[in-house]
Amino acid sequence: MNVLVLGSGGREHALCAALARSARLKNLFCLPGNPGTAELGTNLPGDPNDITAVLAAARQHAIDLTVVGPEDPLAAGIVDAFQREGLRIFGPTRAAARLEADKSYAKQVMRQHAIPTAESRTFDNFEHAREYISTRDSGVVVKAAGLAKGKGVFVCPDPSDAIIAAERMLFDGIFGDAGRTVVVEEILRGREVSVLAIVSGRTIYVLDPAQDYKRLGEGDTGPNTGGMGSYSPSEALDERTMAQVEREILVPTVNGLLADGIRYTGVLYAGLMLTPAGPKVLEFNCRFGDPETQALLPRLQTDLLDVIEAAVDGTLDRVALRWDPRHAVCVVLASNGYPGDYETGKLISGLPKTTGRDDLFVFHAGTDRRRSSLVTGGGRVLSVTALAATRAEARAQAYASVAEIDFAGMVYRKDLAG
Ligand SMILES: Nc1ncnc2c1ncn2[C@@H]1O[C@H](COP(=O)(O)OP(=O)(O)O)[C@@H](O)[C@H]1O
Ligand SMILES: [Mg+2]
Structure with missing residues (x-):
């Protein structure tokens, strides 16, 4: 089988390394890839967001299966475009990827299906946001609703900072269209963890727990980053909590979307806060996390190509995930x-x-x-x-x-x- 991986980060190198272990793999391509992926297959020049060019590359190299690393092409509808052409691709459609690409939509889905998350309000008018925030005596979190490369969230223990953050997004437009709508929500306290699952229709395979580190500095200080490290398995999520996350969060999300006519295929990543009142959703991502993937995939003993192919073909329930106990x-x-x-x-x-x-x-x-x-x-x-x-x-x-x-x-x- 010829496989194409889209993206160029550590996550994509880890995906390529896991796929390269498959006996069924014939040729591996990565677009655009990096010097690491070049050692495992062929890097193709190009931009994963240029859907027309990616489609052409997939045809030219007789790709049987495409795996999408980053969120932007998913949000732009690359899966829909491939499906229209009858080409197999792993990842959610544009409608399903909205769960990550539009935080106000995600909040609406969670409210509608009673999925535990922070109380929130959505605004696209600065005056309304200011009025709301100034009635609050505790701090709030202000989030750009759209994709902002991990820079669009401000946790503001002081409400006056939240007003400034909302003003910069809604009035000054610092994130452009991604910040034209903001979500204002309560600050949740607890340990932050992520749960990743491979989803195909109603079938949900929760991956082994992994912990990542978002802050730059030791002791979780300094600015937020894309991620400074990770480990797996994580002790933060015991079996009981994992089962609770699956039952109260993943299942109702996936089934709720299905009820709305949206079939989720791909990785569903729930960013969670383990609060005293139970796990609550901070956000959803619609793809593998970086750097959780670099700790998870080296532990996956099942052939990743089999897993991904089964998810795309709707036969995921026939595959079992085995993990290296290390x-x-x-x-x-x-x-x-x-x-x-x-x-x-x-x-x-x-x-x-x-x-x-x-x-x-x-x-x-x-x-x-x-x-x-x-x-x-x-x-x-x-x-x-x-x-x-x-x-x-x-x-x-x-x-x-x-x-x-x-x-x-x-x-x-x-x-x-x-
Ligand atoms: N309601 C909240 N309470 C406390 N911290 C939060 C809350 N929402 C987000 N955060 C913090 O901000 C970070 C980024 O928020 P998140 O919703 O994951 O957006 P993104 O990853 O798109 O930047 C989270 O990893 C978490 O540390
Ligand atoms: Mg996040």
Whole structure:
């Protein structure tokens, strides 16, 4: 089978690595991919958001199955376009991806189907938002409803900061159309976790629990990032809580959409707060998380190609997911300055040999090939995943490998998975 993966980050490299283990794989392509995916298959130039060009590439290379990494092409309807052409693709349709791409729609779905989430109101008029926020004596969270690259959420313990955030989105338009509508919601307290599931119609396979780290700094301080590390399995979600999340959140969401005529196929990712009143939804994402994927997929023993193909073909109930009992710890190496401005083009040295190993993975994200050397080319540069019998050992091995790697301005968190 010829498979095409769309995207260029660590998540996509991890997807390619898992697909490359399949005996049924013939040729692997990644568009646009990165120097890591180039070692596993063929990188195709192009932009995953250019749906016409991606369709042409899929035809040209006789692709049997396309796997979409990032959210933007999903929100733009790439799955609908492939389906119209009779081509198989893994991911939700545009209507289903709205669960991530439009937070006010997600809130409406949750309200309609009684799915536990923060109390919220939606505004597209700044004066109305200001009036509402000023009647509140506690803080609120202000969220741009649209896709804002993880920068559109402001947690404001002081309501006057929330008014400023709403003004910047609704009045100044700092996020453009993504911030023309804002969701104002109560601040939830508790531990933040994510639950990922592979969904196909009514069939929902919850993946093993994974924990990620969103803040840049140790002790969960500093700015929010795309993610600085992860581990799996996570102790934060015991079996009882996982079952509760499935019963109270995933099942009613998927069935609620079905009742509205929207069949969900793809990864459904629930960002949750474990509050004293039970798990509540912070947001939904409609694809694999980065860097949760880098800790999860190395532990997946079932052939990922079988799983994805079954989800696309509506036969997911015939597949069973088996997990490696070992623990995986993933450490993200970033460029100094990330998530703000950073320099690129720094020489990367000391990458450990990983060929043939099933206990150490170095996934590329922001890297570039410059002649015979590898240099930095993005904010998050690499993610290093180690597997071992205990989390402590996996952590020690991940950090030992990280210590071998070097590039100017390399930053990473030293407190992960502790
Ligand atoms: N209601 C809330 N209460 C407390 N923290 C929140 C709330 N909503 C979001 N957050 C925090 O803000 C982060 C980003 O919000 P999220 O809804 O996941 O949006 P996005 O990932 O699109 O930026 C979350 O990971 C969480 O840490
Ligand atoms: Mg989020």
